[in-house]
Amino acid sequence: MHNIIEVNNLTKKFILKKHQKGLKNLFHPAYQTLTAVNNLSFAIKPGERVAFIGPNGAGKSTTIKMLSAILYPTSGEARVLDLVPWDNRQQLSYNIGTVFGQRSQLWYHLPVQDSFALIGKIYDLSEITFKKRLSHLVRLFEVRDLLNTPTRSLSLGQRMRCEIVASLIHKPKVLFLDEPTIGLDITAKAIIRNLIKKQALEEETTLLLTSHDTDDMEKVCQRVIVINKGKLIFDDSLSSLRDSYLNKKYVEFTTESGEKIRQEINTRQTSVKAALDKLVKDYHVTDLTIENPPMEEIIKEIYARGD
């Protein structure tokens, strides 16, 4: 199948002014180059839901900003929907949507529906198309009761739902989500994840999602791209990620005396069976559970290997 996003050796360098003592900066400014994205290459097929993860400063947002035509790259190539983003900004924007968790596209003082109406006009939607589309999204994201509420009065979770509706009004084929669950509580995060996934499945939208929350990745995406210091360090399916980095299990058991013990089994050194045999020999076990390490631990290990 043809790729909807293609990135080849994409690099972005920022030139930053060095901090110097006294008035040196005024007369002899010194600069340093920061490589935010370093020869990054990957491809995404239509309808894929991809998590794009990495520690702070890894280059996730910078990559998304280049793919959505906000930033020019220093070198390399990228095509989104067969268009070079920075050369075809307006044309591309009719087919992509962006949600930035830290930033709003809604007017602060006005009711949410006014912002939606403005976005409809910006995307050249006819009155009928706009109303039909909005009515569908309002139902899907359960925001009917919020339409007349000014943005300033919305909770963060409500605002994020409205932000996503705003980014989907023109029915984009690709949706870039940059930390859409940032700052939300557990319940709001779960709602947002479900809604994002539901919409993507329903409309076959391609997703590229950045997040620091591994649950976002597990609940929404099928594939994971991990970058660190601007370089790609992992690109495969979620299950493959687990298999490659799953070299330990946790055993939690209760002894006859009621004591609860948790032990780690290194599966590279010993098999689970051998470890359990030894455990049953050493203790009077009354209850036992075996767990995989949480995804966060796996990610931490990937970052450590990437370093």
Add this chain to the structure above:
Amino acid sequence: MAAKNWKLFWFIQKLNIKTAFLSKGDAFVNILMMLVNNFSFIFMWWVIFADKGTIKGWNFGDMALMFAISCMSFSLYAVFFRGTTELPRYIEEGMLDNYLCSPQNVLFAVSTSFSTFANWGDFLTGLLMYFVSGYVSFSGFFFFLYLSFMAFLLTYALRLILSTFAFYFQRTETLGHNIFMTFLIFSNQPASIFSGVYKVLFLCIIPAGFVSLFPVALLKNFSLGDFLIFTAGTSGFFVLSLIFFKHGLKHYTSGNRFGIR
């Protein structure tokens, strides 16, 4: 594209008016205060001219005409396109991202993103001052509107050039604001008091002369030469500002600051 921008422009104006009228009292009081502010300044000049008669050939009618042009041009800028004032903040806080992600002309979207309703007070002052200037005629009124529009283009262009510095340097907001204020102050002085080096500064560096000197001269005694210099100067400045912005936009580095429109 032009038709789409025009439709968008009016829709955004509706939203701006809706925002201004969230508190109806505030909107009208602000316009009233703007009128009081303008007329207290004009009153001061009226007292000076009542005492002196003329200043280097300028009488109060000339001053009224100059106020009319500067108030009209500034109000068009402030009511409809004041977003350029906010541009340095948008650049430094990465807020241009939203505009760059949508199928709009970025400059148009940024310029119309902010409006100050109170500056309708300047618009009213401009109209009133034209009618009290003593240079009123039917065709003259349309010429006055043309001159005001061109002076608005210059005001917009200067503010845009100052704002685009933020693409290259950090914390240029205050510098840009101060230079723009100097321009506004110079635009409200009788043009006849400037000569020599000051006149060069007045026309080329801080081009306030295109708001005060040329329009008044043209409305009093039309000269094709002055008209061409005025039109070419204001249009040239406007085109220059668009080039500055286009070039600057390539240097935009975005940012991650939390923010709301």
